[in-house]
Amino acid sequence: MEKWQTPYWPEGVAHDVTNYHYPLTQVLDRTAQKYPDNVYTIFNGASRTYAQVKDTADRIANFLAASGIKQGDKIAIFLPNIPHFPEVLFGILKAGAVAVNCNPIYTPKELHYQLNDSGSKMVFCMDHPEFYANTQEAIKDTQVQTVIVCNVKSYLPRLKGFIGGLLGKIPKADKIDPGHHMFDDIVAASSPTPPDITVSPEKDTAIMLYTGGTTGVPKGAELTHTNFTYNLEACEEYFRLVHEPGGKPEKMRHGGYHTYLGVLPWYHSFGITSALLFSALSGSRLICIPDPRAGNPPFTGVMEAVQKYKPTFITAVPTIFVAFTNYPHLEKYDISSIMGCLSGGAPLPPEVCRQFEEKTGSIIFEAYGLTETAPAVCINPSFKETRKIGSIGFPLPGTDVKIVELEDSTQEVPTGENGELAICGPQVMKGYWNRPDANEEVFVTIDGNRYFLTGDIGFIDKDGYIIITDRKKDMIIVGGFNVYPREVEDVLYTHPKVELAAVVGVPDEKSGEKVKAFIKFKQGETATKEEIDAFCKENMAGYKRPRFIEFKEDIPLSNVGKVLRRVLRDEEISR
Incomplete structure (x- = not known):
């Protein structure tokens, strides 16, 4: 075709x-030139324009170059969706470095693995009791030389930041280690002049994203x-x-x-x-x-x-x-x-x-x-x-x-x-x-x-x-027939009481595997296994029908919101 x-x-x-052969930094620079006063980020009632985001990104790039960061060096970002994120990302790219995006709610062990594996030299993390403590632990015995801590107070409306500070509502780590930098300080002390670098858009890595955590290392x-x-x-x-x-x-x-x-x-x-x-x-x-x-x-x-x-x-x-x-x-x-x-x-x-x-x-x-x-x-x-x-x-x-x-x-x-x-x-x-x-x-x-x-x-x-x-790894084989979990889940979602559904294969001596369905009901709803079984009999072929049905208050989801069939399958096998 x-x-x-x-x-x-x-x-x-x-x-x-x-028309795509250009460095990723141009996405921000072109827009900041064309629409400098347009709002880019909105956070808790405060906003940042494209001109402001570009200015901060340029200052971060300047700081990175002054700190000895070279083209191709890895810098980790441990941040949730706060307005610092795009500024940090574009700042790293403007310095010619590689952004290593990591899930900020990972355990110290998980973060340590990614820092070690990538060889990251610097980390941007959030000023937060848990996130910062995890960062402190994760950077031990890695190549990380510098930690920059991002506090959200300066990114809130003035009154909200003031009152939040008085009431202690703004997230803050208990104590910042000596030698770790505050984000606002490095931005204020740096000039908005990024280093002069040449990027090969087709060859140079911009961002490194970790994958496979749900299936292996x-x-x-x-x-x-x-x-x-x-x-x-x-x-x-x-x-x-x-x-x-x-x-x-x-x-x-x-x-x-x-x-x-x-x-x-x-x-x-x-x-x-x-x-x-x-x-x-x-x-x-x-x-x-x-x-x-x-x-x-x-x-x-x-x-x-x-x-x-x-x-x-x-x-x-x-x-x-x-x-x-x-x-x-x-x-x-x-x-x-x-x-x-x-x-x-x-x-x-x-x-x-x-x-x-x-x-x-x-x-x-x-x-x-x-x-x-x-x-x-x-x-x-x-x-x-x-x-x-x-x-x-x-x-x-x-x-x-x-x-x-x-x-x-x-x-x-x-x-x-x-x-x-x-x-x-x-x-x-x-x-x-x-x-x-x-x-x-x-x-x-x-x-x-x-x-x-x-x-x-x-x-x-x-x-x-x-x-x-x-998914190839999720396919269930029942007596020689291929059963695709998604197909069964799609049918279950048509039941008016079902909010979430997950289907996995469980070992069976006779047929190799049998289908098991995990169901979370909508709020205030309930049903019997017989009712769900009758619904399945009406709507799908016999070999696809769940032979086991389990109702759950919660179905495990990844941090992105994907249903984690693997976790359910592992629980079943361990039983």
Whole structure:
């Protein structure tokens, strides 16, 4: 299917993009030059303009160069979604260094591993009793020479910062170690003159993101400047949105028209590209949400931010959309500002999509990607007429996807048959840091081009849409039949009482494996196992039907909001 020739390809969207060969720092610099007074970040009632963010990033780059940081050196970011994050990120890149994004709520042991593995020389962390204490512990016996501590007080409205300081409500570490620097001090003492460096966008690593923590030892994916700039420009070409009722779909408007909800963590590829960087590309506002679960009941903080700041675009994982539709006081909030949403990180159950669109009047288009692809690979058209719910649509302009045999990844399977997705495009990472063994496992040459093997199973249907069936490692084999957990979960989500569902395979002597379903009910709802079993009998083939059903108050989620089937499966096996 050369360049994805299908009658359903979104109208007006080019099949290729070529305008992405530039350093990632230009995303900020161009916008700051064009829209200096536009608001970039919004945090607890305070805002920062693009000119202010650029000025601070330039000062950070100046400090890094003065501290002896050289091109290619690694600097770790242990920050939640606070307004310091984009300033630190762009400052690191302006110094020619590599940003190593780490989950700030990891344990000291987990953080220590990433610092050690990456060889990071410096860390930016938050002034917070827990985060800072974890940083102190994690940096022991590593190459880290400098720690910069970010306090949020100066990023709050003056009165709120003053009162918060008096009442002790602003997070603060008990005591800062001698030799560790305060963020505000290094910014104030540095000039806004970044070092003069030359970046090779295609070759130089910009950001290193760790992946594989849910399946094994985390690996650092080295992502170049053009891995990200291609992704931004390809999404810019592909997205089309109806901006006014009755209007025609058009590219996302620039210059402050849109406000993005920064609900996904920015240490993660989906959050950093789709919210932090994409808002910067378009001169849009970005609402900083450090903790989506904050508030009573949980998620109230997000609802209040939506009401107050009127986001027009949300990028999120399916569990966030579930949280919206099942929020107990939804009717009290005006969420009509939302125009469009991008869902990714995990398959979007069709029922979750339907309920969210019904309650908001917006449109969700599903994306597919991986940490190793910075992250977007495929996106469902943002046109309701050509969007196919349950699919991930088509590859981005300039990206190729092949479906290859599970046993021989150099061989393609026929259209309509399941196989492993292999990706070739400018967004595919350089490789895993210091892991030639892992690189050998995931890269394959087909027709002279390098393809990345995703570990995901899917097929291309007769109309050219790509359907993800499941993760290769999650597939359940029942008596020789393949059962894809996602397929069973999608059915369970259509039950009116089910809020979250997770399906795993459990060992069975006769059939090899049996299907087990874990179910969390919506607030105030309950059901019997017999009721769920009867529902499954009506809606799926016998071999797919869960033989075991367990009701849970909570289903384990990753920090990004993905359902952790692995944790449930491990619990089952350990029993």
